[in-house]
Amino acid sequence: MEIKPQMFQPLPDELQAYENTSPPAHGYWKDVWSRFKKHKLAMTGLIIIGLLVLMSVIGPCMSGHTYYDQDLSMVNRAPNSIYWFGTDALGRDLFTRVWWGARISLFIGLLTSVTCLVIGVLYGGISGYLGGRADEIMMRLVEVLLSIPFLLYVILLIILFEPGLKAIFLALGLVCWLNMARIVRGQVLSLKEREYVLAARLLGISKWRILSRHLIPNAMGPIIVTATLLVPEAIFTEAFLSFLGLGVSSPQASWGVLASEGMHGLRNYPWQLFFPAFLISLTMFAFNFVGDGLRDAMDPRGGLT
């Protein structure tokens, strides 16, 4: 049979879309979101985080008191209509201080998490992708650092940098990326054997581009879960350090500082401990639930085929 040009016709417009080979861009994340929405505890956690963030923005200006103004005629008052959460030993409004502390604690949590995300993803990604001797040396270093009891070194580093916000960031940033690096490396190691990476290599795409455009986006699930769980851990650690007197200094307040101040007056003025304690625990809850929910939602066995 002879093939003539008349036998062919152009594709109708509505089928044109099939010619476009790139997959829909948001499929996976839409899936994740729809699965996440069904997770009740995780959604509750997300709403709590939203509320906490909102309150940390507007809370400090709601009561008309500042976080540093002292009123020595009004020390250690129980919660009342003027001071909603009561006052502390220097007559400062606890309501304002608690939400001011929320700002600082959440800020520390988020920034630490982002710092570790960046360092950990770069380090782990490079190590996993290079493989071989380089990988071995890079991972040995991580193992050595992991074998050192890290909290002791955070304490030493903070003493070195003089206690304060900057010191806490530096110290946490220096140690918290280790686990992230290990997780990313593990992901990259298994992903780089996949066919699409081979295809990308055959197409002559540079190593850096394969890493940044193919490997890391595909490893994003575990990375985001780890980063989410890092936030409460950083807040936890900050509270712990503040308790040892290595946190931000007065009149600044973080939840850890407030809790440790509250501990002094525990016998007679328990609300000074209860409010920050409640908020710290609530934040832990919320982030842990969201982390768990994300893990369930991103589990590749859940739907990606």
Add this chain to the structure above:
Amino acid sequence: MSENSYTFLIMLILSICFYIFMFIDVSRKGDSQMGYFLRRALTSLLALWLIVTITFTIMHLIPGGPFASEKKLPDAILRNLEQRYHLNDPLYKQYAGYLINLLQGDLGPSFKYENRTVNSIIREGFPVSAALGSLAIVLSLSAGILAGTVSALRQKRWQDYTVMTMATFGFSIPSFILAGLLMYVFAYKLRVLPSALWGAWQQAVLPTLALAALPTAFIARLVRSSMLEVLRLDYIRTARAKGLSESNIILRHALPNAILPVVTYSGPLIAAILTGSFVVEFIFAIPGLGRWFVQSITNRDYTVILGVTIFYSAFLMLMNLIVDLIYIAIDPRIKLFDSKEV
């Protein structure tokens, strides 16, 4: 001074490199178990040396020196003090001196307490901390394994939900806050337990609970998930098919395998108990090493911080080594070198 710092930096880097290469050698394949452990022990020692160097460097980089305080000392006294503690010597000499003393087991004097040495502080504080820590470890292991097992056996029933909710609580409340709450409820409101000090068994209850809560929660979750996995395996079905009693299946067949992850966790568990003890001992005024450590941080008592950090690090590394040994001893499936190849 700056020249000294350079020497130091170079020394530090050299020791790090040396250490890394030693470590790589450990992963060499086809070695006897004995050789493996000898080398593990050797690398632990090297790691310890590295830790000593890092700690020493950090302590000497701190601006102001150990005698800088609000009250300024007269120059003559300062000079005498520095003379006495060899602070005027070049840094490498101080470092060498410290290392030599360390090898003889001497961690040096305290700068703030005239008649105490770091050794005497450790000798006094560590037994108390060790007692408290062991109590907390025993509690968290037994309660955690029990709760995790029950929750796995009663999956998706009220027992499971109760345990998991409590575990989430244990996970979310920092130990110092839990300590405060326990103290408020049991010591101040109900007045059934003492709020401080150490000696009688009543005084151990609250600190142990505060210290054990977080590890218990973690262990319960760990055991639950591994138990669920183990119960699905074929050999459990075989055991059931043989007609063994349920308690026999759980206790003799499932549990030994299900608690393997707990053994892996015991290294971090000890570390968590140890750091938790800082705040818990501080809050309950227990005269343990953790409280001394916190106090020396507040006082900026450098030699004590240095000495106790080194002691803690050595202790944790020893524990990790022991945990490794136990793990390999109890699980015949472990092949020493496979894990390195992943």
